[in-house]
Amino acid sequence: MVDGLVARRLATRETHPSDRRRMTLALTTRGQATLRSALEATEAYLRDLFRTLPSTERATVVQAMRTLRPVFGEARSAGTDTEVA
Numbered sequence: 001m002v003d004g005l006v007a008r009r010l011a012t013r014e015t016h017p018s019d020r021r022r023m024t025l026a027l028t029t030r031g032q033a034t035l036r037s038a039l040e041a042t043e044a045y046l047r048d049l050f051r052t053l054p055s056t057e058r059a060t061v062v063q064a065m066r067t068l069r070p071v072f073g074e075a076r077s078a079g080t081d082t083e084v085a
Contacts, residue, residue, distance in 0.1 A: 010034055 002025065005011040010031035016022035027035060050058055 005031065 002011070002013060005025075006013050009028055012026050012028055014024045014026075016024065050061065053061065
């Protein structure tokens, strides 16, 4: 995956100067633009998708997302996967 991003000039890869086992990855300007474009397309798709729901159901979805936001943020910062029962 990383090789593909580097080959397409979407990311750069640099080896740590004192520890060749460590590597730093960074998005290039092109990679940042590609990411921004993908995020905008995803937002537009979701807007169109949720627009088809009645307003009361949309409000329910929004409330559920607000409730879940901290849960996913905690899992991401801890670097763990969450299990759904």
